[in-house]
Amino acid sequence: MNVLVEVAERIALVTLNRPDRLNALDFATIDRLQALLDGFEADGEVGAVILTGAGERAFSAGADIHEFTGSVRAGVATAVRDFVLRGQRLTARIERFPKPVIVAVNGLAYGGGCEITEAAPLALASERASFAKPEIRLGMPPTFGGTQRLPRLAGRKRALALLLSGEPFSAAHALEIGLVNQVVPHEQLLPAARDLAGRILRHAPEAIAAVLAAATGGLDLSIGDGLALEAEQFRRVAASGRLLPGLEAWAARRGRDGRALNPAG
Template identity: 50%
Template sequence: MLCPPTRRAGSRHHRHKENIVQQDPTHGPEPLRVAVNGSVAVLTLTRPEALNALNSELIGRLMVALDALELDAEVRAIILTGSGRAFSAGADIKGFLPHMRTGSRAAVAHFLRPGQRLTARVDAYPKPIIAAVNGLAFGGGCELVEATHIAVAAASAVFSKAEINIGIIPTFGGTQRLPRNIGRKAATELILTGRRFGAEEARRLGLVNRVMADEALMPTAFGLAREIASKPPLTVTAALSAIHRGQDAAIDGGLAIEEASFAAIVPTRDAVEGVAAFVEKRAPHFIGR
């Protein structure tokens, strides 16, 4: 169920609302906090006692929140982060263990597929999602980072493809997205060793875009989100779609995807305005149409 938005006085750019996903008081603490400030939404994983491990409830809440935010025309960028000392320590193995013990069909249905659906949703999302990695990003948490469009990390952030250490492989898309993020050989080493690596190595590999002091993480993420949110939203969506659909295509197919995306945005009011503003040497005014 969605809570009606509450608005601050003034323009829509000062809009603020929280808890798009309404808490059920019979189910204990809310595992996800959703806050919208102007054109930027922040999704915060709030299971700090479990290092923000991704259990079935949290995955479900994330999916519901993403559905709601996609339909909110005023939200143009999303930040995903964690509370406490972890971004996310990965899948909630304790919760999924009974399904593992039941056998492959149950493990795939209740463990692998929900995680893959989440990361696929993030990967293909029509609005930019920025990971603000505030701490540990292990296993499924690292896979969430891999699926986001942009990632920034605190200097203290630590990453690991740790699944090998408990006898399984990455199950939320990591065997496929990590090589696409950082290259086959680097990904193979990390997946097969399960070793921990820091934020600077993650940046050098291409897993994250920027590393900054811990206290600068959220200001940096907000600055980046607001900068992107100021761009024409239909064009941002077209660019995200072309990148996502073209990443596995041969060059000719990728160029065809780019052409189709370009053709779709040419008739938009914002595209006409942007080109006209450039020619007339003035700032463009984008309205999202």
């Protein structure tokens, strides 16, 4: 199978499983990831997703060039429909997913593999990981959102240096520009990702979804509209009926004398 899935302790571990092709993203793999995310969203037994790659060499080296070449050969409209929009739908889905998606970059993350990392709300990298935006070497721009998300993460000038050179960069540089949250020893990559997911999953699913929606959605808004989005997410959580019992339980545990640390802003 081109994608492996293992669910334990409310964490779905999803592994790109084409190691002989450096886990290249062919159409079937992209479609499978989309279908899995649809299922995870509706599954109350899944609270977070970790996405990684099989083998020791790559998270994903990007799009399957052989398949992509066939689409280009069939015409521009076919290539846009079958390749560009398919990849953009996947990265948009990851970016807006209502449950945390943590990318665990275990090796190469080039092209579409880097774009998945950009789209995910959280990412950890092995010290062996490397990244690149090599599309310009093929005579094209990135097509799965790389021209849009990397400048938002790294800043325009730093992003353009990577986008226009196509040169690989290290896990340490990925951390420096905000592409990943942490760089860890290779053997600690999945344990660290599981630990991060576990620390998130201590909290209410409604609150997690609200934070993801407000933080991601607000990036493209003015501060005023972002604050309105934040207020709307609060309304949704409060209307669920689960906020007040949580506040009362906190007060019961900590006492009402005002000496306990206030967890709210």
